[in-house]
Amino acid sequence: MMLIPTHHFRDIERKPEYLQPEKCIPPPHPSPVGTMWFIRDGCGIACAIVTWFLVLYAEFVVLFVMLIPSRDYVYSIINGIVFNLLAFLALASHCRAMLTDPGAVPKGNATKEFIESLQLKPGQVVYKCPKCCSIKPDRAHHCSVCKRCIRKMDHHCPWVNNCVGENNQKYFVLFTMYIALISLHALIMVGFHFLHCFEEDWTNLLQGYRLTRKETAEARISLQEKKPPLKVSSTECSSFSPPTTVILLILLCFEGLLFLIFTSVMFGTQVHSICTDETGIEQLKKEERRWAKKTKWMNMKAVFGHPFSLGWASPFATPDQGKADPYQYVV
Numbered sequence: 001m002m003l004i005p006t007h008h009f010r011d012i013e014r015k016p017e018y019l020q021p022e023k024c025i026p027p028p029h030p031s032p033v034g035t036m037w038f039i040r041d042g043c044g045i046a047c048a049i050v051t052w053f054l055v056l057y058a059e060f061v062v063l064f065v066m067l068i069p070s071r072d073y074v075y076s077i078i079n080g081i082v083f084n085l086l087a088f089l090a091l092a093s094h095c096r097a098m099l100t101d102p103g104a105v106p107k108g109n110a111t112k113e114f115i116e117s118l119q120l121k122p123g124q125v126v127y128k129c130p131k132c133c134s135i136k137p138d139r140a141h142h143c144s145v146c147k148r149c150i151r152k153m154d155h156h157c158p159w160v161n162n163c164v165g166e167n168n169q170k171y172f173v174l175f176t177m178y179i180a181l182i183s184l185h186a187l188i189m190v191g192f193h194f195l196h197c198f199e200e201d202w203t204n205l206l207q208g209y210r211l212t213r214k215e216t217a218e219a220r221i222s223l224q225e226k227k228p229p230l231k232v233s234s235t236e237c238s239s240f241s242p243p244t245t246v247i248l249l250i251l252l253c254f255e256g257l258l259f260l261i262f263t264s265v266m267f268g269t270q271v272h273s274i275c276t277d278e279t280g281i282e283q284l285k286k287e288e289r290r291w292a293k294k295t296k297w298m299n300m301k302a303v304f305g306h307p308f309s310l311g312w313a314s315p316f317a318t319p320d321q322g323k324a325d326p327y328q329y330v331v
Contacts, residue, residue, distance in 0.1 A: 037101040037162075041145055044161030048098060051159055052091065054255055055179075058186055059087055061252045065238050065245055066193045083185055090178035093315040094160060097172045102165030103151035105134045138290065141281050154270070154279040169270070170304050174315050176267040183260035190249050190256070197237035274303050 062083050067076040110128045114135065118126065127136045129149045136142075141153040143163050152166040164172045238245040273280060275296040278289075294302075304312040305319030 037099055037104075039146055039161050041158075041161060044145070044158045047158040048094070048161045051094060054259070055087055055091060055182070058182065058252060058255065059084070061248050062186060062189060065240065065248050066189055069238050079185075079189060083182060083189075086178050086182045086185065089313075089315060090175060090182060093171050093175035093178055096315045097157075097160040097164070097168050097175050098162050100162075100168040100171060102146075102153070102163040102169075103140075103167045104146065104165075105129075105132075105136060105140055105149040105151065107148060108133045110135045139279070139282070152279055153281055154273060155281065164270075169274070170312075170319055171315055173267065173270045173274075173303075174313065176263040176270065180260055180263040180267060183256040183263065186252055187256045187260065190253050193237070193249065274299050277302075 063080065067080050070076045110133050115126065120126065128134070129136050129142050131142050131144075132148055134149050136149050137151055140149045140151045142149045143153060143156050145156050146163050150163045150165040152169075154164040154169060156163045157172065160172060160175065162168065240248070269280070273283070277291070277294060277299045281287075301308065303319065305317065309317075311317030311319075
């Protein structure tokens with residue numbers, strides 16, 4: 001099968017009759033200023049709910065299975081604060097990535113009036129998206145799920161039920177980073193918990209469940225002779241029974257390992273994309289570079305804000321990316 005050059009479709013858009021501004025009308029009910037951005041996609045909503053459920057499950061296991069029953073209060077307090085802080089930042093980043101406009105182009109703005117307002121000079125070209133009837137800025141792509149053109153669209157992520165674009169890439173990067181950190185933290189705590197409990201409490205407890213008939217008879221005799229019976233229960237490692245505790249910890253291990261690998265890869269991919277100033281779609285389509293090349297540090301500041309500060313790690317700090325250039329539609 002012969003491959004079609006990536007610039008073929010954009011060459012078609014250069015034809016004046018392709019724009020057909022008379023066929024584009026603005027949306028009948030434009031969204032008021034300050035309206036919350038939310039994509040009504042069933043798959044994305046389900047994935048977002050599953051994401052919160054998995055984080056809350058990890059929270060439950062870490063607190064009620066490992067930390068609260070522990071006799072080392074300093075260990076429990078320190079790890080509890082660290083894990084809860086990371087989990088809170090992860091969920092906050094998830095909300096910001098999901099509820100932030102990723103950089104949607106105004107829908108239906110390919111009107112004659114808007115094109116005339118650009119004051120095009122001879123030889124200048126604008127591109128129109130035939131799906132959402134909007135004038136596309138350079139490096140914008142149409143998302144079939146959001147049904148909008150998104151500036152610097154990297155990809156559509158169902159886990160955040162939104163596109164990753166110019167305005168919310170920072171929050172998506174923080175989300176992947178914090179999920180990777182809490183996954184690693186949970187795996188380390190599970191490892192220490194298994195070692196501690198198998199060494200001290202669970203060995204005696206499991207032996208108590210494996211009493212032979214002879215040992216049971218000896219235990220009865222010891223009771224009659226008022227000797228201390230064999231210890232067969234313990235609450236020093238968990239408030240649950242050993243089988244339940246093991247199942248909960250194994251599920252947490254599986255979840256932590258899976259999401260540690262997945263989010264670490266996504267985090268590395270996003271950082272590489274930011275440093276090279278090339279979105280995932282542009283890399284996949286191998287689009288010709290038409291924008292100025294900048295240093296890696298300048299690209300990082302363009303996404304996370306100016307200047308460098310602790311706000312880079314905060315999902316509550318909105319990066320200062322400046323106002324959109326009205327002439328970014330023109331080529």
